Amino acid sequence: MSAAPRLAEIARRLGQLxxxxxxxxxxxxxxxxxxxxxxxLAKQLEREHG
Structure with missing residues (x-):
């Protein structure tokens, strides 16, 4: 799964916390x-985008 959908999923879960x-x-x-x-996710993005 790419970063954008993963981030959206994390935001959804955070909103339900x-x-x-x-x-x-x-x-x-x-x-x-x-x-x-x-x-x-932050580590993955750092590796991908420096």
Whole structure:
């Protein structure tokens, strides 16, 4: 998947990020997953575009 659709997907997931009162830890897990995905995409773009 190219960078633009991946970035759009990350933005969609970020927009849906909400606390889960039945499992508060899930919010932090999802936030960390989004952070990892964004860092991975940033590294890919850095390699591709210098």
């Amino acid at each position: 909400r606390p889960d009162w039945s499992n508060p830890e899930r919010y932090f897990e999802n936030r960390s997953e989004l952070e990892r995905d964004m860092r991975r």
